[in-house]
Amino acid sequence: MQSENSSVNTEAKKIQTSKVPPSEGFREAFLLHLADTTLILTQRNGAWCGHGPILEQDIAITNITLDLIGQSRNFYQYAAKLINESSLAPSPVEKAGDEATEDSLAYLRTEREFKNLLLVEQENGDWAQTIVRQFLFSVYQYFLFEQLQNSKDDQLAAIAAKSLKEVTYHVSWSADWVIRLGDGTDESNERMQKAIAALWPYTGEMFMQADYEQGIISEIHLLKDRWIEKVKTVFEEATLAIPENIFMQSGGKNGVHTEKLGHILAEMQYLQRTNLGAKW
């Protein structure tokens, strides 16, 4: 967060991790939510590789994609470990006929089992839409991981702390682009405003607490305050307006998605599913 454009206010009040331990299965579900979200954004961003607006930015967005898939694998691997150790037997374990792995969790769960945020499954659209999606998500992820790095769950805390370094860059990079495009040409400003309008309805869900987040994130509204504060600061510099009175869509965290997710999974999972049990 060194860039003057994108300094996240770390002075804001500390969000407490809850003192109540999570219920059985909640931790696994929360990890899957984190893993699914970063994987689906990997899937989306990955489509830019080789098609970016200029070579340097093709490389930059792909770097972010690589960070995201790395995070995703960390969360899936940890979730798999917990699932295998627990008496709970979620569907992927039964389906693979074996123990849970990062791949069984990513490739053999269905669209109703995926817990990713609706925001990340939205289409790439133009570069403006991809940038806005990345920015809105990365700022959220920044404050979330800032909190999770203090988790009592050492493994989760370690993944969050490592990821936070990466996300710090994602926020800085995407904020710079929000400002550049917002305050660039009339056309770029218009495209940005359109992208914001398209994506804004999917931002509310980030701050609607799912059952499995209880006991892991408490006071989720504080996350929202910090998120909106940062978004406002950057949008102001970018001469972009925040939409008002927008109905917020939700459901992703609990497996009720937009129609887009089914297509993403069909494409992503087909090889694993047509060759069950094969090693790659």
Added chain:
Amino acid sequence: MQIHDLEKTFQEKIDKEIKIEPKDWMPDAYRKTNVRQISQHAHSEVVGMLPEGNWISRAPSLKRKAILIAKVQDEAGHGLYLYSAAETLGTSREQMIDDLHSGKAKYSSIFNYPTLTWADMGAVGWLVDGAAILNQVMLCRTSYGPYARANVRICKEESFHQRQGFETLMVLANGTPEQKAMCQDAINRWWWPALMMFGPKDSESTNNDQSMKWKIKRKTNDELRQQFIDMAVQQVKVLGMTLPDDKLVWNEDRKHYDFGEINWDEFWSVVKGNGQCNKQRLDARKKAHEEGAWVREAAVAYAKKKAARLLTKVA
């Protein structure tokens, strides 16, 4: 100094293995040949992102997906420093990209073949990157300094890609009957196009002599191709697969493998634009460039505004 003397000094440097650097005097033809070759190499890296990018969304495991993304990104990086190396000779990146889009500049024809199955990711790594590396290892010692240095870095990453490609095939070769079949099929489809990557036979190649004298190239097309074949014959045994050429036999006199006739009609046909993906690849590059135009314009506009604001502040 007379042109004649300059040329003499230039050739003496080359003969003494002293690198030619951007500000050194060089014959026009040397400059042109290098721009053509380096930009063609850069375009090949960038267009080469497309056939592999085709499988990013469908990679069958998270590990393979991460490896593939990193690999395709490496190619973008290679493109970037090759464009920079070519720019030292006085041609802008913009000009080079325009030449690619207009069809004036070429890229390696291998990328006009489609990547049809997951096994193609392995075969491309093993055979296509493998063939490219032999060329690039030679180019680490090419006479133009910036190009030689770019290739040193490229080779490090490419040899990693080749190993990853081979390992991808190895897993398939030890897998289910369907995976084995997929592996053999990919090798069958990529083998001959990979051999064509080294270019026409020496007897048909127009650029060889001068390029050898200037040490732009240090080995001929046929020498490199033979080196590749001798290597691949050994490696395919490790996979337990076969190469689709029944004329491959060890020749004790030559100490090399003999091989079957390459279909040069196919080679020239693809070069001329009749490959399955010629149009598709170029269209994808043009589309990315055109759709990115407003982004690049906005970035320039913003940079100008920012500079103007700074000036006002200072004043």
